[in-house]
Amino acid sequence: TPTIGVLALQGDVREHLTALTEAGALARPVRRPGELAGVDGLVIPGGESTTMSKLAVIFGMLEPLRERVRAGLPVYGTCAGMIMLADKILDGRDDQETIGGIDMIVRRNAFGRQNESFEAAVDITGIDGGPVQGVFIRAPWVESVGEDVEVAATLPDGTIVAVRHGNLLATSFHPELTGDHRVHRLFVDMVRTAA
Numbered sequence: 001t002p003t004i005g006v007l008a009l010q011g012d013v014r015e016h017l018t019a020l021t022e023a024g025a026l027a028r029p030v031r032r033p034g035e036l037a038g039v040d041g042l043v044i045p046g047g048e049s050t051t052m053s054k055l056a057v058i059f060g061m062l063e064p065l066r067e068r069v070r071a072g073l074p075v076y077g078t079c080a081g082m083i084m085l086a087d088k089i090l091d092g093r094d095d096q097e098t099i100g101g102i103d104m105i106v107r108r109n110a111f112g113r114q115n116e117s118f119e120a121a122v123d124i125t126g127i128d129g130g131p132v133q134g135v136f137i138r139a140p141w142v143e144s145v146g147e148d149v150e151v152a153a154t155l156p157d158g159t160i161v162a163v164r165h166g167n168l169l170a171t172s173f174h175p176e177l178t179g180d181h182r183v184h185r186l187f188v189d190m191v192r193t194a195a
């Protein structure tokens, strides 16, 4: 059974711990470098990426996270977590740091005011049994990807909302809020394969 951490600086940590447990992982919160050292994979939750980024610096986690991502740690980021995994962001705060790792440009709060929150059925590469219900909450979108990045899901208008790059996975939406754990199972499989 793989041990998968949830970065617990800010955001919807508990929902991911539950989803990971139900998807067959040993799930635990990660706040400190020592805790990060003990996990086989990591989820970065949804929340507020500017706050998460600030807390990552304060808790001395930013460099340890970057190092483990560089070393191949499987990481799944949802929403704010997707922003944290982007090599480059648009509409971020001036001093906003990301962990990076996925060669992509992500735009924060991209869906704008009118559509700040909505749901849509999303077909994801590698997930069988029909589309998942995508819950988008002040969500980012992926503006462009590098050539090694696999686009795993788009909306009907072509907007990229899920990507995979090596051991890294990111979605604009929040599968941890739906009770459908297929995306978490996909990630648990990625962690098993990487181990």
Ligand code: GLN
Pocket: 045, 046, 047, 048, 049, 050, 078, 079, 080, 081, 083, 108, 109, 137, 138, 139, 140
């Ligand atoms: N708008 C948030 C941010 O910029 C992300 C929202 C979310 O994670 N649901 O970090």
